[in-house]
Amino acid sequence: MSIPKRLPYHTLSPEAYRGFGATKVALEKSSLGKELIELVWLRMSQINGCAFCLEMHAKALRAGGVPDAKLDSLAGWRVGEHFTERERAALTWTEALTHVDQTHAPDEDYEPLKAHFSDVEISDLCFAIALMSAFNRLAVGMRQ
Numbered sequence: 001m002s003i004p005k006r007l008p009y010h011t012l013s014p015e016a017y018r019g020f021g022a023t024k025v026a027l028e029k030s031s032l033g034k035e036l037i038e039l040v041w042l043r044m045s046q047i048n049g050c051a052f053c054l055e056m057h058a059k060a061l062r063a064g065g066v067p068d069a070k071l072d073s074l075a076g077w078r079v080g081e082h083f084t085e086r087e088r089a090a091l092t093w094t095e096a097l098t099h100v101d102q103t104h105a106p107d108e109d110y111e112p113l114k115a116h117f118s119d120v121e122i123s124d125l126c127f128a129i130a131l132m133s134a135f136n137r138l139a140v141g142m143r144q
Helices: 014-028 033-050 051-065 068-072 085-100 109-117 120-139
Strands: none
Touching: 014 120, 033 051, 033 085, 033 120, 051 068, 051 120, 085 109, 085 120, 109 120
């Protein structure tokens, strides 16, 4: 069943959309690395139920050589064996910010970041999470 699209936000608000694109381009230069950013974006898209983004980020991760077993276990990453401590810290923070209305971004989710990321990387991670949150909400809300 095809769900009808609502509004083409990218053409109706081109300047705002280009701003999101500029943020994405800036994040591509981050020392976080494409794989970690895509992994965070895929997890956030799982939580937010964005089918378009799920397909896009899973495809990008597969093209980058991430094993299917890792992608298949992402929703259960807390008990999975395929994730590094660095990835776990990033995924914890991703979930905390995705559910910020419930979590209020607690210190116990933030503090582990310091062991694995520089201040710049933590900032970049926050921007990556915020950007994908916005993209998910646009895509889900406008049925893209």
